[in-house]
Amino acid sequence: MPMASPARIASLLASHGYNASREAVTLLAGTDDPEQALVLAVEATPDDELVLTADHVNAALADRRATERPAGPSESEDAPHDTDPHDPSVSTGTNPAESSTDGGDVPVETRGSNSVSRDQSKQSISVAQDITGQSTGTGEYDDFVTVFRDRYEKLAGQLRGRVQHRPTTSLQSSQGGGEAGLVGMVNDIRSTASGHWLIELEDTNGVFPCLVMKDRPIADLVDELLLDEVIAVEGGLSDDGSIMFVDAIHFPEVPRTYSPNTADRHVQAALISDIHVGSDEFLEDAWHRFAQWLHTDEAEHVEYLLIAGDMVEGVGVYPNQDEELSIVDIYDQYEQFCEHLKEVPGDMEILLIPGNHDAVRLAEPQPGFDEELRDIMSAHDARIHGNPALVDVEGVKILMYHGVSLDEVIAELPEEKASYDEPHKAMYQLLKKRHVAPQFGGKTRVAPEEEDYLVMEEVPDVFHTGHVHKLGWGKYRRVIAVNSGCWQAQTDFQKSVNIDPDAGFAPILDLDTLSMTVRSFN
Structure with missing residues (x-):
């Protein structure tokens, strides 16, 4: 039977160890027998090619060769098993679990251990609230009155x-x-x-x-x-x-009686942020090791990848940034990010929100990317939403927020209550206030809308941020707060403002127990 779903074709490609361009997938989906056409295209693709292209598909259909070439085994070495399966209540500064993959044979999209098979029929992900397509603010005085009145009414109702x-x-x-x-x-x-x-x-x-x-x-x-x-x-x-x-x-607070939700099966999500593709300091080898690990047996339960902003380094974000760019064109940066995203297994669900380095408005809430950038970042049909976004992953509510307001909280509050070394403590303050960016007119730009999308109307089970390039996690009244670090080594600008990043880490969250392991790929 014809397969109308590109996701289904990507899943079949996974069984053969191949990635395919968007045009190739479209051609395969349009044939009378997409499964047979896929086998022909795989056979026609040279062994040293990493991406199955439209030319390969057309050549295969013309030659009518039907010999199936099974994919070879992965050459990556599995990462070691964790010695402590339990989630610590807070980050301790001890070394996270290490990955032993060397990144020498870089997987692309579906390359890796063929024994890894994720059941996409059980995957479930949705977004409850998103500014994308809903922005109506014009910047007039009345718009600001409206958004602050809405904030007051929502939070006053809790108090x-x-x-x-x-x-x-x-x-x-x-x-x-x-x-x-x-x-x-x-x-x-x-x-x-x-x-x-x-x-x-x-x-x-x-x-x-x-x-x-x-x-x-x-x-x-x-x-x-x-x-x-x-x-x-x-x-x-x-x-x-x-x-x-x-x-x-x-304070509005997380109720002390709050009980978090969990998934009904053993499934995991990788929580990362701040990739910064296009920067001279982007840790490309660490990313390859991470993507390669996702293809190993040890990562077979990692079915979701949630990225909390700053996919690329951007252009003109800070003074003299052009001197620290490996890719100077913003669209080329996103093209390269998409190529790196293709290294991730094709049967994983991927969700992205923007950050302050991304090509969207700086004022929060930030809508998701425009159609031109969405077309560029088309790998795996990744879901693209605004910042912040409340994401339901198999019943677990994950509040994703890039985290610009953490700078404000850390600057205004005493060090013992909020600091860059322990970013999760600053996140506790936002949970207590039930708002991701309370203060207006400071470091965080706030856009006036008909409602305040930055209020935490629902208590999340997990609060995931990035931005500050520091790794930290803990629990606040049973809500997991995690800042996931970055994938960028220290830049000259960061040195000038005394930022020492935690780079190359991937927090892995068990959705059925809400325990967490942090892996290092740097």
């Missing part, structure tokens, strides 16, 4: 059950005294002459001042506050009703 909320207009008209609660957006934070903290909270009606005394236990929480985040406070009103003395601060 109103914890305090006896009274609108600012009600507090302002109060005679004073008595207990009160308020849910508001942080409008300002400043210290008084006596060293206390004055926080201005804004709701949809107005602004009200709230005083946190420096000797109260909650004073430490003020260090965690960012402008524009939504919190709730409880306390007592002054006698004249002009100010609230705060006794408690509440």
Whole structure:
């Protein structure tokens, strides 16, 4: 029977150890007997060719040769088995599992161990929320009012059950005294002459001042506050009703009762980011070792590859970047990235979101790539979505966010609560605030839309980021937070800003247990 699905053809190619160009797949899909045509094309392709092309298909159909040549065994050496199958609660700085593949015989798409077979019929992946194709913002003042009002309403809805909320207009008209609660957006934070903290909270009606005394236990929480985040406070009103003395601060938070979801079978996902193809410092050999390992028996359960942005190095992202580029044209960078993506097994599901080096708008939320770039990155029919994206992988909710706001969190908060050496702690703060980029007007550009796509309306089971080029992972109230490092060695620019990257790592997540192993390919 004719096979209409290119994915099915790619799966059959896997059994023969071949990759095919998009044109070749189209030709095969259009024949009366695609399976027989595929066998003919494989036979017609020279042994030293890595990609089955349209010319090979046309020649095979003309010659009518039907002898099947079975693929040879993989020449790659399997990576060693992990000595500890359990997921540590936080990253410890110890050496992750090493891969012993040498990258000398680079696999392309489906090359590798033919004993590896992934059952695509059981694979399930979908995206719950994505800005792509939904952007309506024009940059007008009213657009900003709309997005911040939406943020307030979404997060206030999570907080109103914890305090006896009274609108600012009600507090302002109060005679004073008595207990009160308020849910508001942080409008300002400043210290008084006596060293206390004055926080201005804004709701949809107005602004009200709230005083946190420096000797109260909650004073430490003020260090965690960012402008524009939504919190709730409880306390007592002054006698004249002009100010609230705060006794408690509440964040939207991950509920302590939250129970994560897991997959119904043993299946794994590789979580990576920041490939930076086109950079002089792109770790091409490490990428080859990673892709080759995905073809080994040890990786047979790795059925998903989730990439959290910065597929390419980009052009003009930072001063004098052109001096550090191996590929100076942005479209050529994506062409080369697609070639590297073809090394990944064809029966894996791949999902991509953009980052700040990618050729999309910098303001978040970022839509997925335009049609021209999607056509370039066509390998394996990879799924392309916006940044951030809430991805459902066999029932496990994975929030993918590139992570530009981590710079903001790390800059604003004390080092013990957020640092580049432990990026997962900065991610904990975003989980606590239930927003991936709370502060407006700083390092993170925010686009005004009809709704705030950056709010974490649902609690994710896994929070996956990149951007800071540091490896770190841990659990916050049973939510796994992982920053997956990068595939780029230290650049001169990174040296100038004191960034020492963790490069060539691939966190591998068990979706049925939510345990994680980090492998090194550098």
